[in-house]
Amino acid sequence: MSKKKSPRQIAANAMSRLRRDSSLITGNRSPTHPLSRVELLAGGEFVGWDARIDAQIRLSALPVGELSPRCRQAVQAAIGDPVAKRLRRARAILFEESVSEATDPEVARECGRVDELLAFNLAALGCRHASAEICAAALDRWSNLLSTGMHGEAYLVLRTAVVWSGDAAFDRVDAPYHPEPNYARLSQLDLDPARMSEFAQAVSDSVAQLHATDDVLRGGAGIAAPQDGGLALDFPDEPGPPAPAVEPPEPQAGRTLVVVPSLGHLATPTKYAQERRDSPRAEFEKIAGRGLPLLPAPDPQAFVEEGSAAAPWLRPVFEVLAQDLVGAPYAWLRPTVLVSPPGTGKTATVRAVSKLLGLPLRLYSAAGASDGSFGGTSRQWGTGRASIPLQTILQEEVATVAIGIDEIEKSSLDRRNGSLADTLLPFLERENAKHIFDLYIETGVNLSPITYLATANGVAGIPEALRDRLRILEVPSPGIEHLPVVAANLLSEIRADRGLDAAWLPDLDGDELDLVGRHWRGRSLRPLRRLVETVLAGRDRLAPRH
Known part of the structure; x- marks a missing residue:
């Protein structure tokens, strides 16, 4: 039996996978349509790797005919010439349109969404204020991802925040714009793990200091609280060995949630309605x-291993989903x-x-x-x-x-x-x-x-x-190399459908698998099931009659 992995190991594996290929989170590296805010915050790309082309496509998707004349004019001007000045103006008017009571609610939502996303295009064109806005949004998302144990995506978002924070120092809207892939900048960023570890250990020590201070102020450990209100508890200057990985707390037994509050505001049902439950x-x-x-949440590693044993081609999917289960209550x-x-x-x-x-x-x-x-x-x-x-x-x-x-x-x-x-x-x-x-x-x-x-x-x-x-x-598709596992899964389903057990309907043998493999080349499971059922029908025809 393999050793159970610690949350630290699971998080490290998740980061390593996403650093090799982040497309599950950031979208395609060469997108054909503008990406969502979540994908861009994680380091997603612009269409054609060009912030201007991307902005034109975003703005062209707006319901221009339903915008106010002033907003329509600003949007069309920005589509025609997507420079920073025009995009800034279009964005400002889109925001006004999104909060105006005169705007149709659906149109207002779309204006607000595009206003929010244009910050990325403006930042790429050198706008320092847009860069600072993205940096703040990325740090906020990073904090939320850490709190839910999604360390892989948190790493990508933190990297984005650091890159855009550098751009927020200077305004470069007057400098020539040269389109380039965003991932090239991100991949060059080196988040020094040694310094980050040192910082994290310092944060941990500071928390320990505060707890120790509180204990003394409460008279803990037989120590009288100081009269002057001052207290300093020093820790060693040199960092000690890395802190061991902390296992997540066990979920509380019997944890519950009230989903539906009291229904006292509803009329008391009649006896007839009570019996039939039709109120x-x-x-x-x-x-x-x-x-x-x-x-309770299952163990993340067990979740991955059990799921991958039944469907090995889905292991990347199970690993991404398992991140949500780390430390989950x-x-x-x-x-x-x-x-x-x-x-x-x-x-x-x-x-x-x-x-x-x-x-x-x-x-x-x-x-x-x-x-x-x-x-x-x-x-x-x-x-x-x-x-x-x-x-x-x-x-x-x-x-x-x-x-x-x-x-x-x-x-x-x-x-x-x-x-x-x-x-x-x-x-x-x-x-x-x-x-x-x-x-x-x-x-x-x-x-x-x-x-x-x-x-x-x-x-x-x-x-x-x-x-x-x-x-x-x-979702990856199964390949021909997965045929034995997939066929065994299909046989289990067929047994359940027919009410039979393995003694009456055994798995396919080697010759039968070879026969099926000649006609199935992976991907879709529907033709595979038809092939398996054909083999089973052949079994029935050739079975001896007594």
Whole structure:
């Protein structure tokens, strides 16, 4: 059995992988469309490695016809000649448009988003104020990533902050602009690990000093507190040996969360309604005001090893997801979309991840969804129901569940009855999810511990606002070298479908695997399943009859 890795080792492995290839976080090194804010903060590139071309594409995507004449003029001028002066003006007016009560809310949101992203283009063109803005945003994100144990991405974001902080010292908008890939600058940056370790140890010592001071001031260890209020506890000047890796605290046993508060504001159900549970209060009273279990997080290393044993080609995916579990108080992953071509097992991966997390799973098909009913429906209509996540919590009676959103890019963008993409936005942000107002029970509920895992064949059909809230993971496809493992997995599924055990339906033998391998070259699992079923049918025909 392999030795369990410490959180420090897991973090080091994550950093090493992302330093070799950061595309899972930063997007393609040669993007064909402008990247999101999250990708840019981690060191993502401009389209064509040119901040001007990137800005033109961003501005051209705005609904120009719906902008005010003043804003439209500024945007069109910046598209025609994307120099720093014009981009500054366009950005300032876009901000005004985004906060104006006269602007359509959807247009206002889009103006605000582009205003925020143009800071990166301006910084590249030499604007010191934009560089300082990005540096501050990167440091804020770095702090948040550290608090959630995502050390790999935290490293990338800290590197971005350091690079842009240097640019914030001088304004270079009048200097000639020479397009170049951003990763070239980032890769040249050497974050001296020895000095960073020394600094971290000094921070640790300072915390220890404060705790020791507090103990003395409280009279701890039999020492009388000083009368003059002054106290200094010195530590050795020379740094000692590196501090050992600290294991994360064990999750608190029996940790719970009240998802639904008291429902006293709703009418008391009649006896008939109580028996049939056909009123909101009767339906939800069994979890109202009650602390529901927060299921514990699995060990990150065990999560990776167990998942990789069943699907070795998915090891990079499991390793990225495992970063969320380091030191986590309960099982939870950041909202994530798994992207790969059709038939490569994305939905099966969602099921596998949920099983490894120990979370109940509700799969929701987004293909063709043309309304916002995912978020629940009001009782002012003929029928009403709670949101999909809240229904799942009610059924499972736990606060931590997984919601799988299948083929998220295929949902309708028609907003006449609401849209799935718009409805999902508050659910995917933890601060907003703590106070989601449920239309059915007419009160705020806490849905922050829910894990959202989506699948997509590509990200092009996912609206930018939704894409910005999702971690995008490219899912590798299985190759011919994985045939024995994949075939064994498919046989397990077929046994479950037919209600048989391995004695009646054994795994494929060597000849059968060779036969299947001649007709399958990897990637899609659907033709592989048909091949395996054909081999099994041949078994049935050739089996002796008694």
